[in-house]
Amino acid sequence: MILALCMSFLPAAMQAAPLVNRLANHPSPYLAMHGADPVAWQEWSPATVSLARQQNKLLFVSIGYFSCHWCHVMQQESYRDLRIAEVLNRDFIPVKVDRELNTALDAEMIEFARRSRGMAGWPLNVFITPEGYPVYATLYSKPDQFLGLISKLSERWLTDRDELKAAAREAAGGGKPVGSIPLKPASDHAAVWRQRLVDDALAMADPLRGGLEQARKFPMAPQLTALLQIHERHPDARLAAWLTLTLDLMAKGGLRDHVGGGFFRYTVDPEWHTPHYEKMLYDNAELALLYLRAARILGKPQYQEIAFETLDFMLAEMRDAETGAFITSTSAVDSEGREGGVYLWSMEQLRHTLSPDELALATRIWGLEAAAESDLGYLPQQVREPTAAELAQLEPVYRKLRKERRNRSLPKDDKLLAGLNGLALKALSEAAATAPRYRRSADEVKDFLARQLWRKDGLQNGMGHGKLFGPADLEGYAYAASGLRYYARLSGKAADHAFADKLAREAWRRFHSPRGFRLAGTTLLAAEKRQAVIADGPAPSPSTELITASLASHDKALRRNGVAALGFTVSPAGHDLFMHASLVAAMDAAASP
Template sequence: MSSSSSATAAAMPQLTNVLAKSKSPYLLQHKDNPVAWQEFTSETISLAKQLDRPIFLSSGYSACHWCHVLAHESFEDPEVAKIMNEYFVNVKVDREERPDVDRVYMSYLQASSGGGGWPMSIFMTPSLEPFFAGTYFPKNRFISLLVRIQESWEDDREKCEEMGKGVIESLKEMSGGSRVPGTLDQILSTSPALKIHTQLTRLHDPRYGGFAQGGSHSKGPKFPSCSMTLEPLARLATIPLSAEATESGGDQEVREKSREMAIKMIRGIWEGGMRDWVGGGVARYSVDEKWIVPHFEKMLYDQAQLVSCALDFAQICDPTQAQDENDRGKLEADRKVCYDLAADILDYSLRDLRSPEGGFWSAEDADSAPEPGAKKSEGAFYIWDKEEIDEILGEDSKVFNYFFGVKRDGNVDPVHDAHGEMTGKNILYQAKSYIDTAKKFSKAEDEAKRIVKASCEKLKERRDKREKPGLDDKILTAWNGLMLSALAKAAMTLPTTYPVAEQCLAAAEGVADFLKTRVWDEASSTLIRSWREGKGPTGQTDDYAFLIRGLLDLYEATGDERHALWAVELQKRQDDLFWDEQGGGYFASAPDEHVLVRMKDAQDAAEPSAISVSVHNLSRFSLLISNEYDQYEKKAEETYLSIGEELKQMPRAFGYSVAGLMDLEKGYREVIIIGSKSDPTTKQFLALAREKYTPNQIVIQIDPADPPLQLAEKNEVIKSLIEGLSSKDTQTQTQRVSLRVCEGGVCGLPSEDVEGVKALLGLA
């Protein structure tokens, strides 16, 4: 080597692992790796260009089991790290904090391989153009891949760069989009809702419940997928019956089948191993078709969405609509399992995921050490030896083991245990019914239930002494918006026979207060995406959309106009930052020179898309802020039209947007209640307004002693009703409580008695 080249080499920066400076729990998990990890920053990208090396980008999240496997096998291995450090600039991305970065490269991975997932492994040029993608690679394959990529870069760099540029151009074309010429009626004429029903019917597993590619022959995995399944099914289960329905049975069949499929899935989750029988809450998904073997990570977004959807179906399973006693008994049982699931998840979330400041943490990990000093493994916190159960429960273990299918050699099918980590262990799931268990041991059914419940409590005492799974203690604005909706809905509809119901409204207010004080930047009127030891990255579209929905739900739960007014402010800011003037709809993130494709978040997945939540918000605003009805209605329509072709061709991937179309087709209505919030009649009218599943409804409260004056400036109906209150009535609160319904821009006459209110609400 010449002296000049030696000097050049000496001038090149020596990379070290910088993740110890991060606040992301996922990045901090890799701070001690021998890999010289960098964060996704402009400095890192400049460094890659200076070193003239390709970038290896690894994206994942802290609770991801296979992310841990890849890290243990490869990123913690000095041999692998040496190759990575010598030939690449290695970048770690927390996909929950930077979904804009993750979304671009995940789109490439899905397009190039037909699938995706985390960990995501991307090789790209120093200019951030990807030319190879994958997910998890076993160590030997990963080493071979690193060598091959390096050789390709050295031998045929132009081809790599050309490929990368082509990828980015293709992604730009895919994400460009434009408003579809036409109207919402033309989209509706293609029957996207019935297409979803047809597809879900085909994919439905009638034996175990749930939906997967392959339908009843599927071997898993199965996901809750609320936005793609339960949300549209709830609308389909309550579609208005046409005049012909009584003769043809068509609409009625759709309603009954939709409810049946949804309840089968909810019951599968409730009875399966995906639900944590000992500590509450649900895992991210089940790897098998029976809902028995979960991937054990617990994500906040799953808890929140399942609470909301379970409460919806509790309302839909209305025993008063039963045709006979058998039907009544079935509806009562279905309603109970929905309420039970919602309460179980809320108990867990409020106990284990709520921070002392009021926000909710993101997740609990899948992995933990089975004993002090041992290597972490998936599900170790949750699975049991039969001997341990017998020792804890004594004589009751016989009933317990029979009910849960506990076996001496374990009950986990090796097919679903890739690394043999659960050999000889048991996952708790309902293997037998309570009735069968009671008969087996000559006990009353209630006694069998008591033994199972008491036994789970004893196991929890023992389990709490184990090493807990890792906690992802960052607080994400978007996911807290989802939990805010769940808590507000629970405050309105979960029966007070469940003790957790009494906590929900205060918890919801706590979430809103936390977000307002910690992640809302008053000076710039913008949201921050996450909070952990301070503010994280800037907010994205889903942060705005999900929080707006949560605030609108909280407004309906409280009647406090502050929540609605902040939602209005956030909507205007979302429009300013993310609205696509050319194509309609919302970009997923603000412009960023290092995110080469500004994409849209339109398809629903484990979470609803930002676009699908936004169209619901806009429809609600068009009534609540009626002075700007045209503006909100126009934006909602343009957003639907921006995904018009997708809604026609593959509506299931846009299930929550289709649910919004069903609400629009049914027609929105306002329910306005005038009366003191402390008046028992006001509370009774509110309960009646919330009794039936009506997603196409907003409830407005006017307390004569504390009327929503700022909201009145944005809604002429509210303003006129407030002005119509006499000053004497306002001061003495002698105004009689009334309820009226407004539909199609026309408000009906108010009613002041229960029977009249029931008639107005369609409950009579």
């Protein structure tokens, strides 16, 4: 009240102009959907940070993405609440961030949340000082709880801002680089780390249900791919059994869409039964490649069909018709806001769509005699193992449901991102070597990267509705360079190898120094960090992707960069090898004959 009273006596020219929401019609669907919120959302930019400094206010940075279910829930409950909007607009500089367009900022804030709260996820809401130091992080909150939090932080900022700023600076550690000590060449410790990775993975493995012993099951494509690569060079019966079990249960359970193809983001239970219904381009591109390789390495030809089915889903549901590139994700909720609404079937709908014999077969295989877990009905999946004859009989069942499902509407995030299309190009290129029908799609993605996103000033992050999103970060360059390397092997053209080399050289120049990698040109945070190696996430480590793309080049300078980077390490890699599985596999490949 005192502050408001003092402000009322200031000349109008000295009072800060009211903030307005700047997200309407943004080319990012996630940001655009917040364009009508009463919160005066700003974009994350130098101008916004400068505004926070001018007004000496905390930045409230809310990070999410379009297919995140709880991001939508928090929007409906909190960001459209006029009481909450009033506090955010008056006492903070509210910023909305699409994590897929600001991967470096997102990674820094995820790490801050884990370090300060012991957990992370989305929606991720972080309060940052005007100088660029994070103070406090919180995830999804109920409206009253969230209102109480921002009110208390507002009061604390008025009374103890210097103390909060000092604490935030100290917690950031002054932006010291992480891990910049060169160790022995990778070949000297590759065998030790490889065995430790395998031992660690099997110690954490769920021996009955595949994956890891966790309450929720994620596909972990980078780790499984790395371990499969290691098993190919150094066969291990225990590892092969666990990989096979995991791949089998992911394909049979609710993680996979048995009607339309493709994989969901994760399951909320340890049985691979009940998914969170968003589908991500990175998951599906990686899993298509994983199953394609596993078919050969593990001797399971049925995995190849799963890989092709996944690519066919991407082409049918995620391909942009104008460019031939792939969109980012499909939503967990349907156009009516119902979670899983596109994928679930009531018994009445099944009776209407299927013949009595087909329904009887589906009931046995899908376990429909039990009560549906959702009010919307059942998710088709292999609760019981079908015979070969029953699998063939299920095909017309799936065709009928696919036809009926075309009447359902599914929101999509139609951003076309450089990095994620690089992952798709990698999978398409390897598939095209076996199935030439994927060659044309690979050609189109390569052309999109080369003609639409490559500019004189470098690679662009992507585009939405014809508008470019600005310079690509390390992830964009690394994934695109890796995908282009695979495409060049397919095409056999020197020009394609040269383009992959060009992207790799630019990535090393922009994002690497003797102190390590940085994820972007700048995050606008005060403590910009470099890392000697970047961990795997849902997608593979961008530093490892750049290293492997460089080692596969005929350019001597690129190969030297890759070899030198493999000779660096950081303590987290030694203590948590599972999250650095791609790096260990790259070291093993470099050390192997």
